[in-house]
Amino acid sequence: DIMMTQSPLSVAVTPGESASISCRSSKSLLHSNGITYLSWYLQRPEKSPQLLIYQISNLASGVSDRFSGSGSGTDFTLKISKVETEDVGIYYCVQFLEVPNTFGAGTKLELK
Amino acid sequence: EVQLQQSGAELVRPGTSVKLSCKVSGDTITAYYMHFVKQRPGQGLEWIGRIDPEDDSTKYAEKFKNKATLTADTSSNTAYLKLSSLTSEDTATYFCTTEDWFAYWGQGTLVTVSS
Numbered sequence: 001d002i003m004m005t006q007s008p009l010s011v012a013v014t015p016g017e018s019a020s021i022s023c024r025s026s027k028s029l030l031h032s033n034g035i036t037y038l039s040w041y042l043q044r045p046e047k048s049p050q051l052l053i054y055q056i057s058n059l060a061s062g063v064s065d066r067f068s069g070s071g072s073g074t075d076f077t078l079k080i081s082k083v084e085t086e087d088v089g090i091y092y093c094v095q096f097l098e099v100p101n102t103f104g105a106g107t108k109l110e111l112k
Numbered sequence: 113e114v115q116l117q118q119s120g121a122e123l124v125r126p127g128t129s130v131k132l133s134c135k136v137s138g139d140t141i142t143a144y145y146m147h148f149v150k151q152r153p154g155q156g157l158e159w160i161g162r163i164d165p166e167d168d169s170t171k172y173a174e175k176f177k178n179k180a181t182l183t184a185d186t187s188s189n190t191a192y193l194k195l196s197s198l199t200s201e202d203t204a205t206y207f208c209t210t211e212d213w214f215a216y217w218g219q220g221t222l223v224t225v226s227s
Contacts (some may be wrong), residue, residue, distance in 0.1 A: 028197075048207060048218065049214070050217070051214060051215050052214055054212070060213075090156075092157055100171075100172075102159065103156055106156045106157075
């Protein structure tokens with residue numbers, strides 16, 4: 001199975017500042033079709049996960065452009081600009097290259 | 113817009129089985145694979161498996177192969193997750209999710225295994 005390693009496991013951010021979360025996969029997520037099968041999710045407290053970004057950097061419908069994704073191969077980053085109260089929760093990266101789909105352990109974002 | 117409505121919370125006895133449902137509205141269930149994800153209290157997300165409602169083909173994570181069974185009923189646009197031989201380790205919230213990149217999620221069903 002492909003292992004997904006996120007860091008840090010938690011981050012505290014002052015509202016209005018930025019935060020970055022790293023995700024590393026044990027295998028390149030680049031398929032021969034040119035698509036990199038990596039996405040990011042936010043799970044707010046007591047809610048279902050919500051898709052933020054797919055294919056490394058594509059913003060999901062309705063998601064704020066304060067969220068951005070970057071990276072390639074095995075190393076990926078989610079950046080949240082101008083952090084707001086509604087950004088609090090746990091962020092997960094997920095790989096879709098192979099079954100079983102595997103999640104990172106999650107990064108908890110809190111406000112200072 | 114696609115919506116996934118999951119069945120209500122369950123309190124079940126150890127050693128028994130439970131069947132959870134996930135009803136699709138806003139699209140036909142055959143449009144995409146349906147996946148189920150487990151989340152134990154205070155823990156992360158774990159992929160259980162997926163079903164293709166078009167032909168009922170399934171794939172499971174290895175650790176769930178003897179625990180979970182996925183089925184789908186196209187007439188009611190509903191997918192099901194059956195969990196068998198329940199233990200305290202199965203106490204969790206179970207989510208269904210569908211469409212490319214897990215774009216849509218149900219609200220989750222809490223299963224509590226307790227005597």
